[in-house]
Amino acid sequence: MGTPNPPQRILVTGGAGYIGSHACLRLVETGHSVVGLDDFSRGHPGAFRAIAAAAEELPGSFTSVEASIGDRRGCAEILREHDIDLVMHFAALAYVGESVEQPLRYYDNNTGGAISLLEAMMDAGVERFVFSSTCATYGEPGADRIPIAEDCPQAPINPYGNSKFMVEQVLFDHAEACRLADKPFAFAALRYFNVAGSDPKTRIGEDHRPETHLIPICLEVAAGRRERLMIFGDDYDTEDGTCIRDYVHVCDLIDAHIAVMNQLAPGDTHTLNVGLGHGWSVHQVLEACRAVTGKAIPESISPRRAGDPPKLYANSSRIRDDFGWSPQFTELEATVATAWAWMQANPSGYAD
Ligand code: UFG
Numbered sequence: 371m372g373t374p375n376p377p378q379r380i381l382v383t384g385g386a387g388y389i390g391s392h393a394c395l396r397l398v399e400t401g402h403s404v405v406g407l408d409d410f411s412r413g414h415p416g417a418f419r420a421i422a423a424a425a426e427e428l429p430g431s432f433t434s435v436e437a438s439i440g441d442r443r444g445c446a447e448i449l450r451e452h453d454i455d456l457v458m459h460f461a462a463l464a465y466v467g468e469s470v471e472q473p474l475r476y477y478d479n480n481t482g483g484a485i486s487l488l489e490a491m492m493d494a495g496v497e498r499f500v501f502s503s504t505c506a507t508y509g510e511p512g513a514d515r516i517p518i519a520e521d522c523p524q525a526p527i528n529p530y531g532n533s534k535f536m537v538e539q540v541l542f543d544h545a546e547a548c549r550l551a552d553k554p555f556a557f558a559a560l561r562y563f564n565v566a567g568s569d570p571k572t573r574i575g576e577d578h579r580p581e582t583h584l585i586p587i588c589l590e591v592a593a594g595r596r597e598r599l600m601i602f603g604d605d606y607d608t609e610d611g612t613c614i615r616d617y618v619h620v621c622d623l624i625d626a627h628i629a630v631m632n633q634l635a636p637g638d639t640h641t642l643n644v645g646l647g648h649g650w651s652v653h654q655v656l657e658a659c660r661a662v663t664g665k666a667i668p669e670s671i672s673p674r675r676a677g678d679p680p681k682l683y684a685n686s687s688r689i690r691d692d693f694g695w696s697p698q699f700t701e702l703e704a705t706v707a708t709a710w711a712w713m714q715a716n717p718s719g720y721a722d
Contacts, residue, residue, distance in 0.1 A: 386413025
């Protein structure tokens with residue numbers, strides 16, 4: 371960051387989802403021309419409407435298209451029509467439990483969909499790709515591997531993590547084939563830890579249906595929409611017995627994508643953790659939500675949720691050192707406050 375970067379034409383897949391919508395908005399804010407693509411299977415038309423409205427006052431531009439990443443021909447047409455320079459690929463199914471019940475759907479959509487999109491990029495001659503990967507590709511690293519660095523062995527424990535891990539492998543093979551054929555291709559796979567918060571101006575936010583994530587669930591209790599927070603186990607080998615996660619603000623996460631995009635050179639093959647580098651326990655998150663909302667937020671302890679490792683937090687020095695990324699939201703309360711502000715401004719989420 372720091373040096374001026376020329377505006378680019380960027381396709382954001384999953385642009386109407388939680389993270390993709392924040393990417394669209396931030397890219398338009400920083401002067402880029404953005405095409406948001408979504409099939410609305412999980413994304414919200416209301417997110418596109420909100421981005422389009424905001425874009426009128428912003429330096430960049432925004433266009434939205436309804437399309438599926440699995441439609442190779444349609445995507446190639448979109449890439450050509452908008453003369454796209456780079457693809458940021460967020461479109462994916464992202465419920466761990468659902469992936470265990472419907473693995474074929476996850477491999478088809480997440481892995482097959484990414485392959486189809488890469489083929490469309492080949493057809494249209496688009497050579498730069500930023501991929502939304504996950505710390506779920508690491509599985510359950512041993513205690514000696516925490517904080518998790520990028521060279522930690524990847525051993526996903528569910529189809530969701532595996533579907534993303536397989537895309538990373540596809541990307542390395544594809545990049546190598548392009549290199550041997552003297553065709554430029556570059557990618558960066560950003561492995562997210564726990565993404566939280568929302569646009570501080572409450573133009574867009576987090577609206578998962580169903581909601582499974584800790585912070586929005588605490589806030590739904592605070593808002594009176596749920597009775598209590600169920601803490602999934604308080605007998606883990608951690609200081610207070612609850613699981614520890616690394617909560618990175620969605621705006622910082624998107625700034626990481628932009629920092630990487632701005633330096634992505636032909637032939638690059640990056641894997642990068644994006645997290646703060648330390649964690650907070652479920653109890654600490656709950657306390658932060660109580661402090662921000664001023665509400666009691668009743669809790670009760672329930673059995674452990676299958677597949678929850680006790681501690682997951684990042685060693686994020688690679689993206690800090692090599693790309694100059696440095697998160698702005700380092701206090702949990704500040705992150706929670708943005709999520710709470712969105713929820714208060716939009717009590718029913720997006721009115722789709
Ligand atoms: N938790 C509760 N009660 C709830 C919800 C969550 O106690 O009602 C706990 C979980 O057990 C976990 C922590 O809060 O210890 C965080 O849970 P989230 O569901 O918010 O997030 P996860 O860490 O499970 O999931 C994140 C990403 C996934 C990714 C996963 C990798 O959201 O996409 O990390 O482990 F797959």
